[in-house]
Amino acid sequence: VSVTLADVAERAGVSPATVSRVLNSNYPVAASTRERVLRAVDELDYVVNGHARALAASSSDVLGIVVNDVADPFFGLMAGAVQAEASKEDLLAVICNTAGSPDEELRYIRLLLRQRAKAVVLTGGSRSGEAAYVEEFDALVRQADAAGTQVITCGRPAVAGSPAIALTFDNRRGAEGLTRHVVALGHRRIAYVTGPRASSTSADRLQGHRDALRQAKIPFDKGLVVHGTFDREAGVDAAVRLLDRLDRPTAIVAANDLIALGLIAGARELGVKVPAEVSVVGFDDLPFSVDTFPSLTTVRIPLVEVGRRAGRIAIGHERVAPGSVVRIRSELVVRDSLAAPR
Amino acid sequence: VSVTLADVAERAGVSPATVSRVLNSNYPVAASTRERVLRAVDELDYVVNGHARALAASSSDVLGIVVNDVADPFFGLMAGAVQAEASKEDLLAVICNTAGSPDEELRYIRLLLRQRAKAVVLTGGSRSGEAAYVEEFDALVRQADAAGTQVITCGRPAVAGSPAIALTFDNRRGAEGLTRHVVALGHRRIAYVTGPRASSTSADRLQGHRDALRQAKIPFDKGLVVHGTFDREAGVDAAVRLLDRLDRPTAIVAANDLIALGLIAGARELGVKVPAEVSVVGFDDLPFSVDTFPSLTTVRIPLVEVGRRAGRIAIGHERVAPGSVVRIRSELVVRDSLAAPR
């Protein structure tokens, strides 16, 4: 069905090579010939076959970005920044949405490797636990390295011996500092709403929270931990579970801002005042966290900078040795959703 | 540098054809042979060349989604929904971020056509005005049709005679209803903060606003219109311009929720109470609009359903004739950011 370069050549009365030259304008071609070729292209609605081209020229100008959830600004911010850098080098960045599925993630990585992408940027934490996944993932990273595709992770723990370049977030320390701050204000009964069990980000942040509790000699109470997902709804659900009872906590620490947002919304629905009756804090400092009411106390991760950095490494503007680990610092951001307990 | 199928064949002591058969498991192969081949694949870290495969098999399992801004949930919601549908058919959806640049948009569409994507889903309004862009865009849609790539637009005005399938938003009617509602509450001095001039979405919504003013016999005052972009910052800027003066409007209509969010934030900074001193309304009903303070009165566009619909059409689960137009209805959502003027 498809019209090929040969068809165009025939129609223009020239050789395929000439058509190719016109199309790539990387070689002198007589103006009149060029003219005829372009007309033929137009008349036939010809579109080069990218696969054939990539195969023949063994070139590739695409760069992949893998995200868990495009609708979550946490990922959107990083992805957008990577894309912006990529476009500076005329690379085309394609974003792949796994919707949180490990299988989809692997499928997309495979796709990108098959397409010989220049680089693959993986955003978000890894999945601990699932052995098959971890093994396959590591194998893919090795293959990528062998095939010359650079792998850059953003927010995933560095794997010893892996050729991937890791931009890591100090989730544990950030969470520790956050809870320490909550404790410093006098809170003792502090709940925690965590993300998916399998997520390394969840695990690290929860660990940081526990570190802070231990330092303050506050016993860790499992009954005050709610497990869920990383989205707003999880926060709303958790609010109901934590606030609709007599022995409610004076503060709730959320594993991310989206959950915190849900907590605030849930509290409002239940008629519980934030921060007067319960404090809520988040993590990530997504743009909306300044617009919630009350505005959110949280831990800032410079996501746009992370994306920009990953992009620059991917396009070779910043040279980093394979296997390097770049630690991204997070920072406490104090706003209005946290106050001393009454 | 790259290891090829032939390398694997040699290592396994079989022919390339056999390796191919093992890899695609679409043909009987002796278990022992298969075993050897797989080991060779593993040892060599072999990754099939997707371009060669696509060329030889003339197959393609990718679907493209073009968005203006990944970090904007307006696009993220649609893109995520399209992706979710695509994955049901084992298609891989790649999202391309144009960052609002017409050139990038065209580049990505070209990329997708070259890659012989199954379908291309274009989200967001079109750019009116720029003739060269419009012409090139229409040419690409024609080429896509010729090459068998289905084009589906979401929120872009339908083009007569175009083979693209258009899911259109009733921006004009939605905006008209919104402003009519504002007027009904008694507002007469109503400002409008619009998006990019070249955007069809901007133009349509502003037109709807003017329609409503005309019906109410309220003269249109250019001094009350602020031009900007579709993001939060534009709203903050507009707030300063509109509220920091004596003859300030009693209500401000924003071209989208992000702008409205900025307006509310700006008003708060200026110490102007919403809705007591100024009402603010938005458009789109993004998820956060229920979490702002006060919550946002807006017009709902069912973005997730739109994306799902586009996805279903793209994967052939829903049959729609080329050139069809599907009108998506919008709906007024009344919340707290709008009140009668004092």
Next chain:
DNA sequence: TTGTAAGCGTTATCAC
């Protein structure tokens, strides 16, 4: 300036 022809790394159609 233009044409010829040899790849690029797969898959698919034959034979064996």
Next chain:
DNA sequence: GTGATAACGCTTACAA
């Protein structure tokens, strides 16, 4: 079951 071998549609020396 397995192995040659011809496509697939393009780029790029090398010739002319």
